[in-house]
Amino acid sequence: MKSWDTERVAQAAGARILAAAPGDGGPQRVAIDSRDLAPGDLFIGLAGAREDGGRFATQALEAGAWGVLVRPPLAPGASGGAVLTTEDPLGALQSLATAWRLELDARVVAVTGSTGKTSTKDILAALLARERRTVASPRNYNTEIGLPLAILAAPAGTQVLVLELAMRGPGQIAALAAICRPEVGVIVNVGPAHLELLGSLEAIAAAKAELLAALADDGTAVVPAEEPLLDPYLPERLRVLRFGPGGDVHVVSSGSDGVTIEAEGELIELDVDFRSSHLLTDLCAAVAAARALGVALGGTYDVVFSGLRGERVELAGGVTIINDCYNANPMSMRAALEQLGSDTLAARRIAVLGDMLELGAANEERYHRELGELARDAGVLLLVTVGPRAELAGEAFRGGEHIHVEDAGEVASTLEPLLRRGDVVLVKGSRGMGLETVARALARVTS
Numbered sequence: 001m002k003s004w005d006t007e008r009v010a011q012a013a014g015a016r017i018l019a020a021a022p023g024d025g026g027p028q029r030v031a032i033d034s035r036d037l038a039p040g041d042l043f044i045g046l047a048g049a050r051e052d053g054g055r056f057a058t059q060a061l062e063a064g065a066w067g068v069l070v071r072p073p074l075a076p077g078a079s080g081g082a083v084l085t086t087e088d089p090l091g092a093l094q095s096l097a098t099a100w101r102l103e104l105d106a107r108v109v110a111v112t113g114s115t116g117k118t119s120t121k122d123i124l125a126a127l128l129a130r131e132r133r134t135v136a137s138p139r140n141y142n143t144e145i146g147l148p149l150a151i152l153a154a155p156a157g158t159q160v161l162v163l164e165l166a167m168r169g170p171g172q173i174a175a176l177a178a179i180c181r182p183e184v185g186v187i188v189n190v191g192p193a194h195l196e197l198l199g200s201l202e203a204i205a206a207a208k209a210e211l212l213a214a215l216a217d218d219g220t221a222v223v224p225a226e227e228p229l230l231d232p233y234l235p236e237r238l239r240v241l242r243f244g245p246g247g248d249v250h251v252v253s254s255g256s257d258g259v260t261i262e263a264e265g266e267l268i269e270l271d272v273d274f275r276s277s278h279l280l281t282d283l284c285a286a287v288a289a290a291r292a293l294g295v296a297l298g299g300t301y302d303v304v305f306s307g308l309r310g311e312r313v314e315l316a317g318g319v320t321i322i323n324d325c326y327n328a329n330p331m332s333m334r335a336a337l338e339q340l341g342s343d344t345l346a347a348r349r350i351a352v353l354g355d356m357l358e359l360g361a362a363n364e365e366r367y368h369r370e371l372g373e374l375a376r377d378a379g380v381l382l383l384v385t386v387g388p389r390a391e392l393a394g395e396a397f398r399g400g401e402h403i404h405v406e407d408a409g410e411v412a413s414t415l416e417p418l419l420r421r422g423d424v425v426l427v428k429g430s431r432g433m434g435l436e437t438v439a440r441a442l443a444r445v446t447s
Contacts, residue, residue, distance in 0.1 A: 001026040001042075001100060003156070006067065006082045009042065012099035013084065013092035015069055021082035027066040030093070030152045032145065039064030042082075044093050045071065046145065054089070069093075090144065094179050097148030101180060106158045107132075108180055109289050112165040112173060112211055113188025114204065115332035116282050117142075118306050120188050121164045123272075123279075124286035126303040131295045132159040139306060140326075142166040147176050160293065169197050170207050177214030184292045185211040186222040186285055190229050191331035192367065196360035202229060209233030220292035222285055225250070241292060243284035249291070251280050261287055263297075271300040276342060278335035279310075310339070313439050318421035320346075321442060324428045325435035328356050330367045333428060334374055340426045341378030347422025351380045352411055352438060354429020355387035364389055372396030384415060387433055408434040412441035 001009065004026035010017045027042035034056040037043055043065045045054030054070030061068060067082025069092055086092045101108065111121045118140075125136035135158045141150040142164040154161055165176045177185075190205045198204050205227075212221050212233050220239040223230050225247030234240055241264075243249040252260040258271040261284060272283065290297055305311065306326075313321040324336050333356065340349050353375070359367055368389050375383050376399030383402045385394040394402040405414055415425070425442075429435045 001030075001096075001152070002028055006084075009067075009082070009096070010084050013069060013086065013096045015084040015086040015092050017082070017084055019067075019081070019083040021067050025066075030096070030149060031060075031065075032093070032149070034060050034063070037063050037065055040066050042066050042069060044069045044089050046089050046093070047071070057083075093148045094144065097151040098179050098181065100154070101151050101161070104154060104156070104158050104161070106135075106154070106161050107184070107293055108161045108163065108182045109184040109186060109293070110163050110165050110177060110180055110182035110211055111186040111188065111285075111289075112167060112208055113186075114191035114193040114208075115329060115335065116188045116278060117164050117186075118309055118326070119279060120186060120282040120285050121162050122305050123283055123303050124186075124289050125162050126301045127286055127290045127297060128160050128162070128293070128295055130301075132293070133157055134160045134162060136162040137164045140164075140166075142176075144172070144175060144179075147179055151180060165211065167207050168194060170203075171210070173207060174210040174214060177211055182211070182214065182219070183216060184220045184222065184289050185215050186289050187211060187224070187227075187230060188282065188285055189224055189331060190227055191329060192359065192363065193329035193331070194358050195363050196358045199360070205229035206233070212238065220289075222288045222292065224281075224285075239292070241288040243288045244281055247284070249284045249288040251284060254280060259283065263287055263291055268297050269299075270297065272303055274303070276335075276339040278339065310336070313443065315443055317419065318423075319419050319442075320424045321439045322424065322426045322428075323436070323439045324426060325354070325433075325438070326431060328354070328428050328430045329359075330356065330370070333371055336426055336428050337371075337374045337378040337380070340380070340424065343424050345422075346424035348382070348420065348424070349378065349380045350382040350384070350415075350419075350423055350425040351375050351378070352384040352386065352415070352425060352427045352429075352435065353390050353393055354385075354408070354433035354435050355389040357389075357430040357432050365392055368392040369396040372398070375399060382418065384411060386411060386429060386435065390429070408437050411435070411438045412444075416442060 006020040028040040031041045043060035057068040061080045069084040072085040128134040135154040137150040225242035225244040249263045311323040372393035381400040
């Protein structure tokens with residue numbers, strides 16, 4: 001937005017100008033945390049659960065902000081840059097993002113799903129980057145606050161935006177899609193995440209399908225080939241690309257020499273550094289989305305996956321941690337355990353599994369007991385369960401040794417004396433279980 005003046009920024013945000021910024025230029029970027037502010041930024045003060053971010057407006061201007069956008073009345077003494085006011089700073093942030101998305105005139109791909117949406121986004125960004133100036137959502141910028149920030153961080157000249165959309169309940173994806181206005185919508189899968197809130201897989205499919213309803217008439221829907229729950233939401237006006245076994249885009253072969261994918265009858269040779277089945281499915285979704293944008297594919301791609309999602313951490317003593325604790329639901333747990341089971345170099349497979357939250361009382365016992373069976377089938381020899389729900393997985397395990405602890409803080413001290421060279425340890429659970437601390441703690445005690 002550096003080319004926009006104060007009036008253009010205010011118009012896009014639907015805000016009132018109390019003071020214009022000196023000079024003709026616009027902000028370098030948008031910040032909502034005064035501690036993350038750099039000179040030249042536009043600070044937007046959002047109302048939080050405990051306090052209104054607008055109270056930091058004066059501090060932001062004193063730190064060299066291009067300007068501030070906050071609720072009135074502004075704190076006394078605010079001066080030195082643009083001062084914009086609105087009764088709804090969050091709505092202004094979202095409106096500003098939509099205006100910038102239209103200014104960029106970039107192609108927009110929106111990705112959602114019960115699991116694997118971040119991996120699919122990461123893969124797609126890597127596939128596109130060679131041919132298009134591509135910007136993808138960073139980290140977990142996939143909510144009503146994060147998504148606009150991801151859009152506003154895209155520089156002028158961006159050709160493709162790859163954006164991740166979160167879903168906690170009905171209407172959220174529709175609201176996010178209204179902000180980013182996607183042309184290609186990718187639904188990676190429909191699974192039992194947020195069952196406690198939505199109640200059924202059919203309701204989850206309906207919430208995901210809000211993305212399809214938001215696509216323009218010339219848009220493309222990328223959906224799993226084996227997901228009938230989405231079929232009622234696929235209008236004839238859309239081009240539909242199905243991925244996975246039996247779909248328009250599917251894996252033909254996968255080996256040490258690369259991956260061969262058939263896409264609408266065309267064979268594509270890709271060299272990527274992963275072979276697990278769930279990531280290859282995500283790769284097919286990404287290939288379908290790339291084709292929807294007219295991007296030719298083939299050759300070697302370096303995919304950088306977001307943190308805490310299958311990240312391999314090598315510890316002292318020859319132990320490997322698979323740090324996959326960003327979140328968990330039955331689908332992602334199954335995929336992670338299958339990946340652990342396919343690790344032929346592991347001397348011993350160990351799994352640290354925490355509670356899967358938000359499944360609801362009617363479902364959580366069944367899914368956690370199935371988790372124990374999946375761990376057994378994956379060849380896990382030591383299962384460490386964390387939390388009361390995960391303990392049910394231990395009861396159903398019957399595949400080796402089981403240890404139960406109450407919280408993440410106990411895992412490292414419990415597990416460290418048992419580790420041996422060549423062990424591969426999967427750490428996974430819902431984010432509320434705090435298992436992201438386990439890899440760091442083990443690194444300290446084994447060094």
